[in-house]
């Protein structure tokens with residue numbers, strides 16, 4: 021994987037160059053160097069993909085569940101068989117530590133596919149009996165062609181999280197991975213060919229939001245859009261599709277609170293909330309970046325968190341010992357640093373980090389930041405209200421449960437939170453009252469693929485995961501049969 025890679029679109033079962041031969045540079049975040057080209061696809065490529073998807077969809081929908089299960093499982097097996105190559109590609113493309121890609125991203129990608137291959141065989145529909153009068157049953161039929169648009173932070177993980185249920189449910193998919201991290205979706209296209217996925221069932225178009233994302237979301241034959249990305253892009257997609265009645269699932273940004281109570285297991289809490297703040301360089305929508313700590317243990321917690329942040333081994337993402345890699349791009353690095361400056365302007369105190377981290381050798385021009393802990397800011401500070409999506413967390417004290425809840429809910433976002441306490445009743449009360457879609461108690465990022473996944477408020481609409489995803493990618497049709 022050391023040579024330059026020219027990425028191709030995947031249309032009608034074939035890998036091909038973009039029709040208009042427009043390309044973008046692919047930059048390795050750890051080195052700042054160009055290492056390949058990405059198609060900047062446009063409406064011409066989209067028309068080819070739509071044509072292929074239309075030709076393939078009905079036959080795919082009529083394929084037996086068992087056959088779909090077999091093909092998707094073959095694909096999952098191929099991901100496992102290529103896991104080293106895929107992990108290296110993900111690490112190089114995104115800047116994440118290769119150890120993380122090996123342990124989390126790539127195994128999760130094959131798990132996503134295996135999970136939905138199996139789930140579709142267990143997908144039951146409802147029946148409503150009307151006594152002596154009639155019986156209703158619900159058909160759940162594929163939608164047709166659906167668009168799956170995914171972000172750069174967990175590239176193959178989130179790409180497969182969308183396309184697996186869409187394909188399992190019998191749809192044809194046109195997918196657009198983030199232009200910033202296209203490599204594993206390209207390698208995945210190669211695996212689809214090897215797995216024998218029928219032509220046109222999945223089409224992958226690379227390129228920017230404006231050149232291909234926009235035309236894809238507004239195309240008349242696209243019946244549904246499953247989107248994961250930033251809140252403003254989600255708002256834009258909702259606006260441009262408002263008149264078209266497309267189904268929308270929007271998984272958007274987060275600014276997740278972490279609530280630490282004095283009765284927690286402090287050592288475990290520091291390690292796990294530190295991981296929640298800094299995993300993947302803070303670039304996970306579920307990262308806990310607003311940390312609220314009960315005053316009694318505030319000093320001890322802060323000291324422990326700073327120690328944790330300073331212990332993380334920053335280095336070349338391709339080094340297996342690295343725990344903390346590069347952020348995804350220069351633009352993103354500058355954005356994160358701007359928030360650090362803003363924090364200082366607003367009276368914040370940087371306890372550790374706050375700067376670019378310079379390495380020697382291969383990574384001397386890479387986009388590395390230091391894990392950063394900030395205290396002394398109000399909750400209304402833009403640093404506490406806006407999503408930074410980088411290795412920056414703030415810590416604030418609170419006195420009691422009521423105040424902790426008010427601080428947690430004082431946000432436009434509502435994706436996830438974590439609560440750290442040994443008082444089980446308190447944990448239940450808070451879980452009930454916190455305004456977010458996912459609550460973790462004494463753990464973080466413990467995922468069960470059957471559970472509803474998504475957020476409220478500015479974190480999106482709809483839920484992914486398990487039966488929710490299969491419902492999204494199917495159209496329910498009620499059939500009422502009279503007993504005569």
Ligand code: NDP
Nearest residue numbers: 171172197198199228229233234249250253271272273305
């Ligand atoms: P963006 O919103 O910038 O992009 C997401 C995807 O949408 C990319 O593929 C992007 O392409 C594409 N896109 C951009 N503009 C348009 C458009 N007009 N029409 C259609 N598609 C478009 O998000 P990021 O890639 O920066 O990802 C980070 C964001 O994702 C964060 O806010 C994070 O919180 C959120 N996220 C949410 C998750 C959740 O489950 N709720 C999970 C993971 C991330 P391009 O690459 O060209 O910009």
